[in-house]
Amino acid sequence: MLARMLRVSAGLELLAAALLAYALMQFGMSAAPAVLLALLLPVAVHAVPLAIEFVTGAIVDRRPVARLGPWALARVWLNETARAFRAFNIDQPWRADFAEPAIVPDSARPAVLLIHGYMCNRATWRPWLIDHGLARRWNCSTVNLEPVYAPVDRYTELIHAAVERLRRATGAERITLVCHSMGGLVARAYLRAHGHHSVARVVTIATPHHGTLFARFGKGHNTRQMRLACEFVRRLAESDEPVEFVCFASQHDNLIVPRNNQVLECAEAIWFERIGHLAMTDNDQVLNRLIEVVERPLPEAHAQGTREKAAAASS
Numbered sequence: 001m002l003a004r005m006l007r008v009s010a011g012l013e014l015l016a017a018a019l020l021a022y023a024l025m026q027f028g029m030s031a032a033p034a035v036l037l038a039l040l041l042p043v044a045v046h047a048v049p050l051a052i053e054f055v056t057g058a059i060v061d062r063r064p065v066a067r068l069g070p071w072a073l074a075r076v077w078l079n080e081t082a083r084a085f086r087a088f089n090i091d092q093p094w095r096a097d098f099a100e101p102a103i104v105p106d107s108a109r110p111a112v113l114l115i116h117g118y119m120c121n122r123a124t125w126r127p128w129l130i131d132h133g134l135a136r137r138w139n140c141s142t143v144n145l146e147p148v149y150a151p152v153d154r155y156t157e158l159i160h161a162a163v164e165r166l167r168r169a170t171g172a173e174r175i176t177l178v179c180h181s182m183g184g185l186v187a188r189a190y191l192r193a194h195g196h197h198s199v200a201r202v203v204t205i206a207t208p209h210h211g212t213l214f215a216r217f218g219k220g221h222n223t224r225q226m227r228l229a230c231e232f233v234r235r236l237a238e239s240d241e242p243v244e245f246v247c248f249a250s251q252h253d254n255l256i257v258p259r260n261n262q263v264l265e266c267a268e269a270i271w272f273e274r275i276g277h278l279a280m281t282d283n284d285q286v287l288n289r290l291i292e293v294v295e296r297p298l299p300e301a302h303a304q305g306t307r308e309k310a311a312a313a314s315s
Helices: 002-026 031-038 040-060 070-094 122-131 152-170 182-194 213-217 231-238 284-295 300-314
Strands: 111-115 139-142 175-180 199-205 244-250 268-272
Touching: 002 031, 002 040, 002 070, 031 040, 040 070, 040 213, 070 122, 111 122, 111 152, 111 182, 122 139, 139 152, 152 175, 152 182, 175 182, 175 284, 182 199, 182 231, 199 284, 244 284, 268 284
Parallel strands: 111 139, 111 175, 175 199, 199 244, 244 268
Antiparallel strands: none
């Protein structure tokens, strides 16, 4: 569904670019510069809103660690624009049907379910899975959170099915959830609905755990559930399961404002700098830390607690 929507959007952007090039030539501009200038229009569709987000974040977030000079902020903005263009104009509309990575039936190998964020699909993970070969290191599975504008709670059954399918295919007793943005809220809603016995660890990347200022401008029921301190995020906080959470967060995230809202109070926080919201899913530094976190042993407290609850459930 989202892929079709983005294909239509990309087509409309190209049509608008063609009309702009024609108009510029009618006003006397030669063909080559008119076409080159018009081709910037699809990039501007991402660049302009992102610039507004970054400027807003810089105004709202007055912490010294969050302050960047104009040129440094411009570099972060350009990197985020390039990532957004690739995600929304190339990967997600045209390359989301890549084959699911082959599963190796080895319970000792990390089994990881990747959950994307709002207005995205499984192609969010393509740079890491395909380009960087993460699928050769872990047993990975992906999902598409659809309908696109549905309540977060509606995705829990989809996640439950994917979790159980991955457990059966790999032989793993418990798996790891790696989630970007809204995907972290989906994971928490799943844990609330189905418990934590199938999940060893949850890694959230730029998730608005306490909401975000920009959710007020989004479309769909799910964006209303990501508003600042809304009832949904408050209810999630009251019912979190005892699973190890690790929150990856950027000091310069353009979409999650206030930026501290990316971190749960009970979780380990791993902070990054000079990386935008979507760029967190295609960054070598973030990927290296993610590999380190997913492959490290569980803390004994979490492992022991899970063993005790599993034993109680079977008795």
